Amino acid sequence: MPFRFSPVASNRMLVVNEVGEFIFLDRQTFERLVSYDLAPNTGIFLDLKGKHFVTDTAVTPVIDLLATKYRTKREFLKSFTGLHMVVVTLRCNQRCNYCHASSQPTDQQRWDMTPETAVNVVHKIMESPSEVIKIEFQGGEPLLNFEVVKTVVREAKRLNRKKNKHLDFVICTNLTLVDAPTLEYCKKEGITLSTSLDGPKEIHDRHRLMRTGEGSYDRFMQNLHFSRSILGHDGVNPLMTASQESLSHFNEIVDQYAALGFQGIFLRHVNPYGYAQNDATIQSFVYPMEDFVEAYKKALLYIIELNLAGTPLVEGYACILLSRILTPFCTGFVDLQSPTGAGINGVIYDFNGEVYPCDEARMLAKMGDRRFYLGNVNRDSYLDIFTSPVLQELIEVSCVETLPGCHSCPLQPYCGADPVRNYAIQGDLVGHRPTSDFCMKHKAIIEFLLELIDQDDPGVMDVFWSWITNRTLAEVRGEAPCSN
Amino acid sequence: MGVISTKTSAWFNGKPVIFLAGSPDNLRRLPFRPWGRKNLAACIVPAASKFTPPPKIPCIFDVPRDYCADLRDGDVVLIAPDGRIMVVYKAGSPYNSILATNRCNSLCVMCPQPPDRDPDDLYENNLQLISLLDPKTTEELGITGGEPTLLGEDLITLVQTCRQKLPNTVLTLLTNGRRLKDLEFARALVKAGSPNLLIETPLFADNDTEHDAVMGAKGSFYETLQGLHNLALLGQPVGLRTILHAMTIKRLTQYAAFIYQNLPFVFQVAFMGMETRGLASKNLAQLWVDPFDYQDQLAHAVRYLARRMVPVSIYNHQLCLLPRELWPFARKSITDWKQAYPPACDTCSQRECCGGIFGTGEKHSAFLRPIS
Numbered sequence: 001m002p003f004r005f006s007p008v009a010s011n012r013m014l015v016v017n018e019v020g021e022f023i024f025l026d027r028q029t030f031e032r033l034v035s036y037d038l039a040p041n042t043g044i045f046l047d048l049k050g051k052h053f054v055t056d057t058a059v060t061p062v063i064d065l066l067a068t069k070y071r072t073k074r075e076f077l078k079s080f081t082g083l084h085m086v087v088v089t090l091r092c093n094q095r096c097n098y099c100h101a102s103s104q105p106t107d108q109q110r111w112d113m114t115p116e117t118a119v120n121v122v123h124k125i126m127e128s129p130s131e132v133i134k135i136e137f138q139g140g141e142p143l144l145n146f147e148v149v150k151t152v153v154r155e156a157k158r159l160n161r162k163k164n165k166h167l168d169f170v171i172c173t174n175l176t177l178v179d180a181p182t183l184e185y186c187k188k189e190g191i192t193l194s195t196s197l198d199g200p201k202e203i204h205d206r207h208r209l210m211r212t213g214e215g216s217y218d219r220f221m222q223n224l225h226f227s228r229s230i231l232g233h234d235g236v237n238p239l240m241t242a243s244q245e246s247l248s249h250f251n252e253i254v255d256q257y258a259a260l261g262f263q264g265i266f267l268r269h270v271n272p273y274g275y276a277q278n279d280a281t282i283q284s285f286v287y288p289m290e291d292f293v294e295a296y297k298k299a300l301l302y303i304i305e306l307n308l309a310g311t312p313l314v315e316g317y318a319c320i321l322l323s324r325i326l327t328p329f330c331t332g333f334v335d336l337q338s339p340t341g342a343g344i345n346g347v348i349y350d351f352n353g354e355v356y357p358c359d360e361a362r363m364l365a366k367m368g369d370r371r372f373y374l375g376n377v378n379r380d381s382y383l384d385i386f387t388s389p390v391l392q393e394l395i396e397v398s399c400v401e402t403l404p405g406c407h408s409c410p411l412q413p414y415c416g417a418d419p420v421r422n423y424a425i426q427g428d429l430v431g432h433r434p435t436s437d438f439c440m441k442h443k444a445i446i447e448f449l450l451e452l453i454d455q456d457d458p459g460v461m462d463v464f465w466s467w468i469t470n471r472t473l474a475e476v477r478g479e480a481p482c483s484n
Numbered sequence: 485m486g487v488i489s490t491k492t493s494a495w496f497n498g499k500p501v502i503f504l505a506g507s508p509d510n511l512r513r514l515p516f517r518p519w520g521r522k523n524l525a526a527c528i529v530p531a532a533s534k535f536t537p538p539p540k541i542p543c544i545f546d547v548p549r550d551y552c553a554d555l556r557d558g559d560v561v562l563i564a565p566d567g568r569i570m571v572v573y574k575a576g577s578p579y580n581s582i583l584a585t586n587r588c589n590s591l592c593v594m595c596p597q598p599p600d601r602d603p604d605d606l607y608e609n610n611l612q613l614i615s616l617l618d619p620k621t622t623e624e625l626g627i628t629g630g631e632p633t634l635l636g637e638d639l640i641t642l643v644q645t646c647r648q649k650l651p652n653t654v655l656t657l658l659t660n661g662r663r664l665k666d667l668e669f670a671r672a673l674v675k676a677g678s679p680n681l682l683i684e685t686p687l688f689a690d691n692d693t694e695h696d697a698v699m700g701a702k703g704s705f706y707e708t709l710q711g712l713h714n715l716a717l718l719g720q721p722v723g724l725r726t727i728l729h730a731m732t733i734k735r736l737t738q739y740a741a742f743i744y745q746n747l748p749f750v751f752q753v754a755f756m757g758m759e760t761r762g763l764a765s766k767n768l769a770q771l772w773v774d775p776f777d778y779q780d781q782l783a784h785a786v787r788y789l790a791r792r793m794v795p796v797s798i799y800n801h802q803l804c805l806l807p808r809e810l811w812p813f814a815r816k817s818i819t820d821w822k823q824a825y826p827p828a829c830d831t832c833s834q835r836e837c838c839g840g841i842f843g844t845g846e847k848h849s850a851f852l853r854p855i856s
Contacts, residue, residue: 021745043735050690050738051745057692061706065746068713175552241659327792328745465791478790478812 002412003053003063005030009449019069020325021051021412024454026084056271063326069328073413076332076345079103081386082130083334085359085370086121086152087138089145090351094174094216097207097281098241098270112145113351120377121349122155126163128380134168136194138348138359143177153189170194175236176207176216183230193227195220197238197260199253203246207284224260238262241270242295244287250299257313258306264314265303267296269441271360289437293444300448301457308465312472317455321449324414326468334358336416336442340398342391343374343391355385357394360420372420394419397429405433411446485571485609485611486525487616488559499616500525502563504555505535526563528552544569557757560616562609572613579819581626582610584639588631591700592686594727594764594771596844599630607638611645619650626656633663633673645678654680661685662704664711674718682751683715684723688732690742698731708806709746716749723752725799729764729771733778736785744792753789755782756817768847775805776851783807802856803838804853811837818842828852 005015013030016022025033025044025156032038033054036473038045048054053060090111103109113121125133135156137149153169160167169191176191183344186193197220198204205215227236240246240253250267257265269292270285303315323331336339343357353376356362361372375385385391398417400406406417419439422431433439452460466476486500494507501523527537529545530552535590537543544567551569555561573580585606588599617625625646632639646655655677664670674681679845689695694704699705715722724743726732736755743753758764758776764771782798789796798810799817804832806814816839824843829835832854841848 019745046693046735047738048690049693050742058703058706061709065709069745327760328748405763434722461791469791469793477787477809478796479809 001052001054001066004408004412006408006410008451010451014410014447014450015053016410016413017020017051017053017066018413019052019066019073019328021408022054022325022450023047023051023053024450032121044143052117072328073330075330076337077339079130079132080402080451081344081347082132082332083130083134083136084121084125084128085136085346085348086113086118086150087137087140087349087351087362088118088142088152089140091144092141092174092177093144093211094141095209098243098285106144111140111351113148113353114380115148115151117351117353117378118148118151119155120353122152122159124349124355124377124385125380126156126159126165130165132166133169137169137171137439139172140351142171143182145172146182150185154192157189168192174216174220175227176210176219178223178227180230183227186235187231191232193231193236195224195236195238196241197224197257198240198248199244199246199249203243203249203253206245207241207243207281214451232261233261234263239265239266239268241268242289242292243270243284247295249289250295251302254299254303254306254313258311262313264316264319266316267299268317289441290444293441296445297448301329303464304460307466307473308459312466314467316447318449318464321414321446322453323468325446325449325453333416335418337396338397338400338412338416341417342394342420343386343400343417344395347374347386349377353379355380357391358420360424364420364424371423393429403430403433405439409433409443411443414446415442485560485562485612485616488528488555488557488561489671490555490557498523500610502526502528502561504528504552505532505537505551506533506549507528510845511668515672527795528555528561528569532721535730546626558618560613572609573617574620574820575618577820579623579626579821580622580624580644581628582613583629584608584610584627584632584642585634586631587634587664588629589634589701590704592727592763593698593700593731593767594729594758594762596759596762596764598762606634607642610642614642614645614649615652617653619652622650622653624654625660626648627656631660631663632657633659633669636663636669640672640676643673643681645674647680652680655680656682656684658684658686660699660704660708661711661715662694662701662707664714665707667714670711671718674715674720678720682721682723683756684713684725684752685723686726687712687743687747688726688739690735690738694731694735702823710730712747712750716747720750722749723754724750725754725756727756727758728775728778728782729758730773731771733773733781735783736778737788738789740785740788740794744789744794748792750793750794752795753798753802755786755797755798756798757842759800759822759842760847761842765846772847772850775801775849779805779807779810786810786813800842802841802849802852803834804855805851815839826852828854832853 003015003017005013008014012024012026014022015025029044052062052066075357090104091106091108093106095103102172125135135152142149156167171191172194175195194380201217204217206265210216224236228397246253254265300318303313306313320333321333332345334346337345346358348356348359350362355374355377356365356372357374365373366372372390374388374390398419400412400415400417406412418438419429423429426432462473462476466473486502488504489501490504502525505527524541526542528547529535529537529543530549531546556575560574562570562574586600586602639642687708688698695705696702712722760768786796796813798814803811803812803814818839822842822844823840825840834855
């Protein structure tokens with residue numbers, strides 16, 4: 001049966017099949033496997049057979065089982081675009097050092113989405129065949145053009161009376177502008193807030209600055225508590241962006257997230273686009289990926305310890321990868337998919353109605369390269385946009401099965417491609433894996449997780465499964481009184 | 485065949501009644517007005533009873549008192565021409581099942597009830613039994629074998645009859661699922677039983693080599709898997725069972741992993757202790773592992789599935805042979821008439837929570853002990 005393999009740090013061979021079932025073999029056993037030298041009645045042969053790496057009896061039923069598992073793993077392709085990001089304005093009251101969203105001063109109203117464009121955006125969104133639609137308001141700072149947010153919500157809900165989709169709304173906001181009427185509106189309409197928190201004050205304020213120059217931390221904290229008081233504790237979810245300075249403070253950042261009672265943290269490497277390439281602060285954002293990976297691994301172990309000591313906190317990135325590695329189900333994640341999630345799982349509508357497969361593609365356009373422009377909601381039809389040659393090309397060059405380097409990589413079933421990033425950084429959609437830090441990062445982290453899983457420590461596995469299945473440790477352990 | 489009644493005033497909707505005399509003890513003859521006399525199929529008269537049965541009604545006399553004491557209203561009994569009384573349904577018990585057939589298309593090494601030929605009237609008797617059950621109080625009913633699917637169309641009819649006569653009863657069909665690889669047969673079965681049909685299927689390994697060896701049937705592993713996938717396709721709830729012995733215990737976690745990867749839709753996985761009877765008793769030397777000695781393997785496999793939200797049950801295990809972390813998964817699963825408690829259980833604090841041992845089994849763990 002087909003499988004891929006590669007040596008790993010522990011001097012063993014990692015062997016993974018087409019649907020992501022894996023096994024570590026010592027080199028000698030691996031040699032015997034590939035030279036057809038394993039006896040069919042040995043434990044190791046049966047292990048390989050049970051995971052459908054080999055068969056010494058029937059072949060067709062094994063292929064049928066693999067096919068069923070393969071379909072299950074690729075189910076995310078069935079539903080098409082579910083995540084729709086709407087940039088309601090480019091204006092922002094903050095001026096963060098790493099911002100790649102081309103933010104504009106607060107008085108420049110011409111960077112706002114008009115109500116007419118907003119209505120056209122909603123009509124395109126609701127044409128998506130996906131049964132689950134998430135509309136994410138982005139900016140700039142979306143609260144600066146809140147009337148258009150309301151227009152989108154109203155129009156989407158109106159159209160949904162016929163469409164009957166599962167509809168979610170999220171506003172990505174820096175929280176500094178929230179007030180009671182805004183929060184009451186969000187509560188009434190079932191909108192949650194996504195925000196940014198980079199860590200304790202000194203870390204957060206280093207790069208997340210107000211347009212006037214002072215730090216945003218104090219105002220953020222005050223409004224976080226205020227927002228929670230109206231939307232509920234879990235109505236606000238933060239994202240963190242790791243600058244070079246935060247790498248050595250991951251544990252403190254994790255502690256802060258835990259202390260604030262957030263359900264999870266997503267340790268995120270900064271995107272090397274847009275203003276993040278600004279000269280003055282460039283050393284904060286362009287740092288070796290190895291440094292990030294090392295800090296990430298340490299932080300992950302620390303988070304696992306915290307969980308075992310009774311503080312539940314999910315590391316979001318590991319959680320997605322673990323779901324891919326450990327479950328037979330598919331895990332949509334726009335940033336790491338094959339084919340790429342850009343366009344077919346997520347899409348972004350700029351303030352002027354222009355449609356791009358992802359935020360990075362929109363950024364490239366802002367910097368003058370309209371390579372990934374898909375169309376404009378004010379002029380083009382849904383089909384024009386979502387069957388555009390650009391999108392088809394993106395999909396064609398983002399199937400890991402056919403990408404040089406990826407094609408033989410055993411981590412393929414857990415990984416994905418990002419052609420827009422390849423283009424932006426390496427000047428080419430296909431990209432070059434040996435020099436790609438995207439590849440380096442995912443390889444290192446996935447292999448780290450595989451080794452952890454292979455160690456099969458009961459505590460670590462309990463924590464991992466509490467993340468994957470969104471349960472408490474006690475629930476995962478089945479701790480319940482005698483029910484007979 | 486008829487329904488047991490001890491009362492003179494019950495209403496049986498035209499079902500044949502078998503009157504159990506002796507309660508009240510001083511009743512000497514039946515006042516027939518309350519039931520139409522035509523419903524009275526037979527009388528059972530305990531030893532030393534002064535009861536005089538009505539004329540022209542078949543009667544079994546001198547039935548031992550302790551036997552009569554086990555009979556309840558609503559029980560269904562079959563009286564053989566030679567006067568033997570067989571209880572085919574016990575009212576109020578969750579363990580009632582219809583033996584669909586003694587025949588089987590497999591020969592499991594630990595089968596407690598090896599395949600046999602069927603009596604000529606088995607199928608008709610089963611249909612009659614179903615018509616005698618009380619739809620209001622029959623909450624659960626099993627259909628077992630042998631291998632019930634060998635009945636083919638007759639099984640569909642049997643299930644349909646259950647559905648019509650007992651619309652609220654949960655039916656549990658035990659089948660090895662091999663014949664359900666025929667999608668149309670599976671579809672007809674699911675349609676007949678929906679929505680109160682559960683199917684439970686034995687699966688013994690993560691590979692055909694070992695599973696087929698346990699089943700004594702080459703090719704059965706992949707047939708069963710195809711059957712299970714057909715059932716999943718049809719939306720039929722299906723559970724899995726394995727019996728723990730020397731041939732299944734070694735690779736229990738691999739077994740659990742296989743289920744999660746290939747059959748994640750199952751509503752339950754049951755790990756069952758072996759009843760050392762029938763072929764299990766005959767092959768005991770090859771099969772026996774003391775449950776005390778496989779606790780670690782069992783615990784690992786149970787935790788593996790529980791983490792993955794696959795519901796797990798442990799059947800036929802005594803609590804004193806399970807690590808405490810597994811107690812929440814243990815079920816009192818031994819059929820009441822097979823259940824027994826050895827003397828060691830007399831002082832056990834967990835006796836009420838524990839299902840005891842198979843009174844029918846030949847060999848038991850050497851480590852049974854009271855829990856304080």
